Amino acid sequence: MNHGTSLLWKRRTLSSLSATRRGLPKAKMSENGVVPRAKVLTIDTMNPTVKNVEYAVRGPIVARAVELERELSEGMKKPFAEVIKANIGDAHAMGQQPITFFRQVLALCSYPELLNDSTFPDDAKSRARRILQSCGGNSMGSYSASQGIDSVRQDVARYIERRDGGVPCDPNNVYLTTGASDGIMTMLKLLVCGEGMTRTGVMISIPQYPLYSAALAELGAVQINYYLNEEKCWSLDISELQRALDEARNHCNPRALCIINPGNPTGQVQSRECIEDVIRFAAKEGLFLMADEVYQDNVYAEGCQFHSFKKVLFEMGPEYSDTVELASFHSTSKCYMGECGFRGGYMEIINMDDDVKAQLTKLVSVRLCPPVPGQALMDLVVNPPQPGEPSYDNFIKERSATLSALAEKAKLTEQILNTVEGISCNPVQGAMYSFPRIIIPEKAVKEATDKGQQPDMFYCMKMLEETGICLVPGSGFGQKDGTYHFRMTILPPRDKLQILLNKVQEFHQKFTQHYS
């Protein structure tokens, strides 16, 4: 113990004597030697469920990436010229261009003076007028109904009906949200109750998108892991669901089953047969289904097709469609639009108890309403330019260009990664991510463990420092013990993605050599 620490200790002891009233936490001493009042809110006295929250997609590795960017901009020497962030599905940040029509309508809604501007196409103007007419005082600055603007919910319902081959959708079952995360959090909030052995358990895939684990931690719910089958292209086995459920029933009350399709971080697209099996399983076991379908337009692999849970449920007949409770989530952030910053989204609820629905409506009213620009954008996504309208051709051109570029990059990613010894990568059938398995040499595992780090965190951190590439370690999403992965997005422009993949290849070889 050095002198400073010893002095600190003594002063603390003194200060703690006066801080014992009503059990206040002990005071810390400030640098100037004055003993301030004890803090009300400390790490020991804060909400313990918040402490349990983890969110790898924006964790320490991203913080370090931001730091590196700053250091580079300040002229510090690094072994790379730029940081490439492939950690998050943030399309525009990676250079993807917004859909012109969407942004025209948003500009018109923001500044309706532009409705007199002859350079804007008529369909953009009529769309903007319709949105503004649904806003109080014809302004996006008004609160909307808490469930979302009526006309937008109607458009969402029609979109769902078209998508699902005519299966009916009631706009009253549609809730607009602040991105899909908000909807998922809200649904989980409704579901959580009980204590100890009767505490609500929620089944989530492993690997998972860490919003789920974070939300469950915050709500103090029990996370029930079911493992996707990496050997079968991250498919979902019902026997694994059953195993996870049966084990969980020994210590909690499993009530919901979450599915991400197309998969994040794993990029698989579920077969229709598998979705049917999941629905049957949920029905048999009395589970509320939550279908995260935000990547519904992101399907690349031949022979793969997006099937919504809603459509499959209704095609299975009334035995299921009249009873199985389902919430399905969509967003403006993914697909071909990639408008993350607007925080738009919706959820559709099926077979929800009327009283619970009233509670849901009440709950969302406390936050007043989802952001109206995000609602407007959601409206455009579900009601884009139609054939014959002036913006149609350009819309189709832009959308196709983005989706086919993504399909190409999905293939490129899989191909290059699979050429590297020690990396194996399932096809990126859909979504925006590759989740390759990496072999980390024993010596590296040991070095990481000695440092108290997950081996794949150690690996990704080293890659970041040496190459400027920011990926998220598989441990942030969950993986089978003893296996290691990383998640990378396929979003960088083709040339940059090529560089990125080459650098990953090079790094992996050097890393393996170094630790062998």
Place this chain on the structure above:
Amino acid sequence: MNHGTSLLWKRRTLSSLSATRRGLPKAKMSENGVVPRAKVLTIDTMNPTVKNVEYAVRGPIVARAVELERELSEGMKKPFAEVIKANIGDAHAMGQQPITFFRQVLALCSYPELLNDSTFPDDAKSRARRILQSCGGNSMGSYSASQGIDSVRQDVARYIERRDGGVPCDPNNVYLTTGASDGIMTMLKLLVCGEGMTRTGVMISIPQYPLYSAALAELGAVQINYYLNEEKCWSLDISELQRALDEARNHCNPRALCIINPGNPTGQVQSRECIEDVIRFAAKEGLFLMADEVYQDNVYAEGCQFHSFKKVLFEMGPEYSDTVELASFHSTSKCYMGECGFRGGYMEIINMDDDVKAQLTKLVSVRLCPPVPGQALMDLVVNPPQPGEPSYDNFIKERSATLSALAEKAKLTEQILNTVEGISCNPVQGAMYSFPRIIIPEKAVKEATDKGQQPDMFYCMKMLEETGICLVPGSGFGQKDGTYHFRMTILPPRDKLQILLNKVQEFHQKFTQHYS
């Protein structure tokens, strides 16, 4: 018991036999006589804290108002031609015009092609360029940092410094939010812990803005009521704070004190002296201060001035400024801009423990980021056109027009309401609401109670049905037992407000006569 019920009962008993496996809730029978699977999520098996949430500003009276609007539009005969909603601080919905400069910049940010349009002023363009440069890929469609865009937080910090006469503000202490509600909810979430006698208690004013009670109910925290002094223009007495705190210490762990200044729903503006007293009280009693200052530009009464808690805290010297923990909240929704739909806001945190701050940053990262258009708007609010810039004069003109119209309407409201026998109304010194006390005759109280309604809910519902005016009963905000109030906004345009006030007057006289 009639035949139908009896049959239902029998079928239920039968169906419940097969639904007992794993304690599933009993099945309800559908109308066609088929016994479906029991619902997973019912009112009995949902999150009990959500059930406890109440939010009067969007409660049954507003639902009925929306219904009446529909009925009117369908041609149904009513004793009024339109529904006037004075239930919520939704300025644009009441016809207030947005600030031109703000909307120009938002249009430019939404559709950057417009940067080539010569009709937009240069200052709007340079502001838009600066915002876009801070966005990934120069697009509002990118996620921002979870704490908010760096440059916006810097502008917020400079705004706070100007507002507070040079008291320093660190942008690292600024978090952008999805409206103020989001920030308040997040801070409360951090503060809540413990069980039973040690459960976190939070002091809120009565009357209060029901976001607070709703948030506390959802978090399962203990609501500690302190009453504002209606006789002294809704001022805050320290002795009342002490009473409330001392009583609460018998059954919970009081940890935070929430203040709304200027007041919602009560419209008072706190004196500097009172704020000092509150800070001393919080320091002495070890309470985390939460200052809801979203109406900081809405001060109308002569001799009244807005004092931020931050400024007063720092002017009280290091004994306080180095120790008292404070979170202060602001929003794009109120003041002269009234941009509720964009869901923009910020909070500044003072003296927060570093470890807790790291937890806060982690917690907000799960939701990815606040809506970027709302962040852009917040930036414009804290960094509006400056003298010499092309948009300055018009900006000042628009802002002053809105604020002086509000001041005039505040006065008009007070004056007219105080002419009515049985209504007494404190001056609307600030914010956007009047919260007059109303005398409800004994007979009406009895009729309401017999119907299981709060007397002021009964009163407001009758007013809605007879006049089309939508107000919120005082019971939704809390009030001293045996007193009755309503909250009305002063936002309708002057002529409509005059009609509204005359109708209230007329209704109150008729109501009083009828029940006397």
